[in-house]
Amino acid sequence: MDMPLRSLPDPLDDYPWPASENEVPKEVFSRDDIYQRELVRLFAGPVWHVAAHRAELPGRNDFKTTWIANTPILVVQGADGVVRAFHNACSHRGVMLETRRRGHASEFECPYHRWLFDDQGRLRACPAEKDFVPGFDKADNGLAQVRCEEFLGLIFVTLNTATPPLREYLKGLEPGLETVLMGDGDCRLLGYHKTVIDANWKLYRDNDGYHTPLLHKAFTWLNWQGGKGSQIITEHGHLAVTADLKPLSDTGALRDPSLLEFKAAIRAGGEGPQAKTAVIVVSPGTLISKALDLPIIRYALPKGVDRTEIHWTFIAHRNDDPEMLQHRIRQANMMGPSAMISLEDAAVFNRAQKATATQPPNTRFVKGYRPGMDLTAAGQNDEVGNLAWWELYRRQMGFERGAA
C-alpha cells in the first residue's frame, strides 16, 4: 500500500520552542530542515510577499522576474495595464520562461519546444498540436497564475489561496507605507544595489530600533538625532518606525554636506509625508525605508538557509524636478550596502550567522520587553518590535511553545 511521504512523522513537529516569548532559538537561522519547512509553510503559506513596485515595470508590456524563495516569478504589466504574476516556467516541461531581470515583451516563448504565451499568460501557440494527447486544450495550459494585489504601486503576490485580502494583511501599515512611498506611490526606478549576505534571511528582516544609534556611528558623528517618533506593530507582524526629522545642521564632518540635505522637507516647510523619515518591515522579508530624501525598497531573497540576496531598489517620485532627481541619485551614497550608513548591518548579520551553534541557545530581545506585555506596543528605540512577527512565525511553522 502506498503511504504518502507527507504523512510520515516529522521530528520538527515536536520542536521545543522556548517558553519565554522574547527568546528565539539561534538554530532557526541555520537548520536546513527548518528552512525547508519555511518554504512550504511560510513562503508558499498564507502570506503576501512584495514582488515588485510598478516603478520597475512602468509601461504596458513591461515585466520583471523575481523569486519567492525558490519559486521563480514573472510579473507582467499587460497591454491592458493590469499587473499579473505567474510561475516563471513553461506549462509544458517546466523550463524557466523568462531569464531577463527586467524588460519589455508582449509574448513569452519557451525555447525548448517553442510554446508561446501572451501577456496574460495564455498559451497562444504550440508546434505540432495535432499530434498531442487527445483532449489537449490550449485554454487549460496557460502559465500558472499567482494571486497578485497592489498597494501604492507595491505589487504583492501570494502562492496560497487561503491568504487574506491584501488590505486586511496590511491593516495598520498604511500611514507608514505612505511615508516611505512619498504619499501616493507614484514612483520611478533609479536603480539597484544588489549584494549577498552570508546570513539567513530572518536575520536581515529582524530590524530593531535599539541598534540604530549604536551600530550606525554615522548618526552620532553627524549629530543626527531622531526627532519625535513612533513604532507601530501590526497584527500581521509588520513594523513601522516613523520619525519627524529636522533638516540636519552642517557639523563640518563632511566636505560635501549636500549628502545630508533634506530637500523635500525644506520645500514642504516640514509638513507632510515627504518631511518624515521611516523604516518599514513588510513581513515576511521586505524592508522599505525613507531616510531624508532617499526612499529604498530592500527585497531579501533567500538563496538557501545561510545565504540571502539583498536587492536595494532606489526610487524617486515621478513628479520630481531635475534638481530633486539628481539630489536623490547623489544621496544614495548615504544609505546602502556600500554606503555611509548600513554597510555595517551586513557585518553584524554575517557574524550572527557564524555563531548560531553557541551557548546560550537562544537569541534574546530585552530592550523594552516586559513579560506579558502587548507585543504590538513598543517605543521608538526598543527591540521588541519583532516579537509579534516571531509569534506569528512560530504558529505558522507549527512549533509549540514550551512550558514556562
Place this chain on the structure above:
Amino acid sequence: MVAHDVLRRIDELQLSYIDALDSKDLAGWLGTFQENAAEYYVIPIEHIEQDLPLSLLHDDCYARLLDRVSFIEKIWVGIYEDYQMRHFVQRVRVRAADAPDTYDVKSNVSVMYTDNDGHAHVLAVGTYEDRVHVGEAQARFVRKRVILDNFTTPRYIVYPL
C-alpha cells in the same frame, strides 16, 4: 597613435592606483586623482543596459572623494569585516580626448579578495573607463568609472575598487 611616453605615464598612474588600494593607502588612492577636479563612480553594468541613472558609488566632486576616505577611516572603524584586495588591470584602449593632454583609457579589471578565514574570491570584474590628464610631470585621473560586470556583489564594498 598615442605616444609611447604617454602610454607609459598612463600605465604608471594605473599601477599606482591599484598599489594604493591593495595597500589600503587611501591618501595614496586620493593622490592619483586630479586635486579639486575629479570624479569617481562605480556603476553596475545592468544600469547601463537598462538606462538607469544610479551608481553604486557616486563621487561627482573632489569633496566626495575626501568624504569617502572619512567614511572608511572615521566612521566604519572596527565594524566591517576587513579583507585584502588584489587588483589586476590590463589596458585595452587609449584614445585622445577632446581636452588638451587628456586621454580616454579603457582597461579590463578584476579584483580578488581574501577574507578573514583565508579564502579568496572574486570581488569585482569589469572595466575601468578612465579620463586621464597627462601633464609634464605626472598623469592624474580626471574621472574614473568602474563598470561592474558582476552587478550583484559577493559582499559589501568597503574600499574603492
